[in-house]
Amino acid sequence: xxxxxxxxxxLAGLLAACGSPPPKPVPAAPAQQQTSKPVNPYEELGPLxxxxxELSGTLQGVPKGAEVELALLVIDERGRxxxxxxxxxxxxxxxxxxxxxRFNPDVFPVGSRVELRGRASQSGQLILHxxxxxxxxxxxxxxxxxxxxxxP
Numbered sequence: 001x002x003x004x005x006x007x008x009x010x011l012a013g014l015l016a017a018c019g020s021p022p023p024k025p026v027p028a029a030p031a032q033q034q035t036s037k038p039v040n041p042y043e044e045l046g047p048l049x050x051x052x053x054e055l056s057g058t059l060q061g062v063p064k065g066a067e068v069e070l071a072l073l074v075i076d077e078r079g080r081x082x083x084x085x086x087x088x089x090x091x092x093x094x095x096x097x098x099x100x101x102r103f104n105p106d107v108f109p110v111g112s113r114v115e116l117r118g119r120a121s122q123s124g125q126l127i128l129h130x131x132x133x134x135x136x137x138x139x140x141x142x143x144x145x146x147x148x149x150x151x152p
Contacts, residue, residue, distance in 0.1 A: 048102065048140070055101045055116060055135065057143035064094030066120045066127060068148075072103055072135065075113045085114065092120065096145075108138035118148070126151045 048054050055072065062068055068090045074083035086103035101116070108114065118130030128148040135141070 051104065051106075052102045053105045053138055053140045055099075055103070055141050055143055057099060058145050059090070059097040059099055059118070059130070059148060060145055061128065061148040062092035062094075062097055062120050063122065063127075064092055066092035066122045068092060068097065068099075068118060068120045070099060070101055070116065070118045070130075072101060072114065072116055074109055075115050075132075077113075081117075083109075103138075105138035116143070118146070119151070120148055 059068060069087065070090070071081075071087045072085040073081040074085065076082050085107060086101050088099065088101050090097055090099060114135045116130075116133040116135055119126055120128035127150070129151045130146055130148055133143065133146065
């Protein structure tokens, strides 16, 4: 048997294989919507690193849809903010909101006044404020329940 018919048969088979329509890709499964409990943003942070400290507690009186801003600030003798040490933004759920505000204790100024301040806004309008809370030491602290009040 000669090689010529085998070569022609192989070429014909190769052309037939290349000429067929490509296999249809399997459609990727659509990204599943999160139907279960949403992930807490603080769970995404992971454990507290050794070089950081944390203020934690719960916020009360924040309506659903409000945006809460918390800030750890260095305050001067006239009550004006001079330096931002840490900040966090949380969306209101209409229920008690847990918060965790991490900061670096190395930048905590010794002998200066440091306060935790908070405000809540809805549709860009200030609706609530958190009375200033003095933070005297750069340690991890549980502040308990903090109540928001109507902004003046």
